[in-house]
Amino acid sequence: MAETYKFISDINVRQQNWTSKVIVAEKYVAKTSHNHRTRYQNMVLIDMQGNKVQCALYNNDITAFKNTLIWSNTYLISNATVKLTDPKHVATVGPIQWIINGKTKVRPVQEDNRAFLFSTYQIASFANLHLHMDNYDQIGTLLLRLQFFYQKIASNN
Template structure:
């Protein structure tokens, strides 16, 4: 008998004993929180219906799943902690988010779903890139990196230091 998996949209807060088949669509660099006490790493997971969920790992779980949750790979994830997204978060994907920790079961699936993943991107042309400059909407661009500038340490509005690195991209023109 084939196993049944729930789609992201069918998983609710306080729900238990569920499994979802997802692709790691985005995986961000681990960061330190404003209070300097917690490390976190965000990622975006997508299911085969195109539903997305923001997912977070904290502290030692970042290291524990470092070589497991790889961009564009498919996984069966069971019983992550599901909670409501903080409405103050600018980058929230939807009303819920998952937290993966030591109690979460993560199993790799030997499927190549990259074609599906790439079909979910909506590429913005360089010609209209300036229309997106002063908003917080995420966009997708396609280009070739021709120069990587040196890393710089900058001061954030929370009096933390942050490392940034600028890239020079070109498109087909």
Template sequence: MEDKYKLILDISSADTNWTAKVTVVEKSPARTAQYSPTKYQNITLMDPEVQATIYDTNIQAFEDQLVSSKTYLISNVDVKPTKQQYRSWMGDVQWTISGRTKVEEIQEDHTALLSSTYDFIFFTGIIGVALDIKPKRLIQTRFGTQS
């Protein structure tokens, strides 16, 4: 039997009866919204194009599901464009996971893929590292010269 999944980028708010295969990278702690009593919990998926969020009583309902490094088949998610003020990373699509969302764990282990290791190497004599280079501009110094 061939599995049929819809690619996350191909899912829109108008789509129905779809199933996506997702891998959870991180499940944040539940938080209370800044200007309301609403609780929310963000789920980081391996695909950075989507933000997944669980609200209020559904947080407890999904407490034992959507665990980091596990893979799931997920369907019946409310899909809508992410409002700019709520965009926490690059995703332009918001998935709201609710009580009608179907989540089924499948046996795939991505722990090695999701675990990062860091080796720190000491550099002697290094003064700085450029993280971002902006266009060149002239600056007037306090001595009346330009730099």
């Protein structure tokens, strides 16, 4: 019997006993919080309807899932903690976020859904990134951050 799973839009706060089939669409570098006590790593997951959810891993869970949650791979994720997203977090892609921890079941799915993933994101080659610098899209934002980063490095030298 085929396993049934929910789409991201069908999963609510405090809901239990659910499974969703998702693709790792974005995976960010782990960072240390401002209080220097907590490490966190954000990701964006997408389902086959195009719904997105931000998820976060903290401290030892980052290491535990390092080789499991890989960009562009598909997974069945069950029972992550579902919370309302704090509006002051910039990386938010919706009203809820999932917290993946040791109690979360994450199983790889042997499907290649990269064509779907690439159809939902605007991918630009590195050679053409300069064409997006004046746009207020994700690539333009990334380029502005890179420009700031390089200016900061140059000022320190």
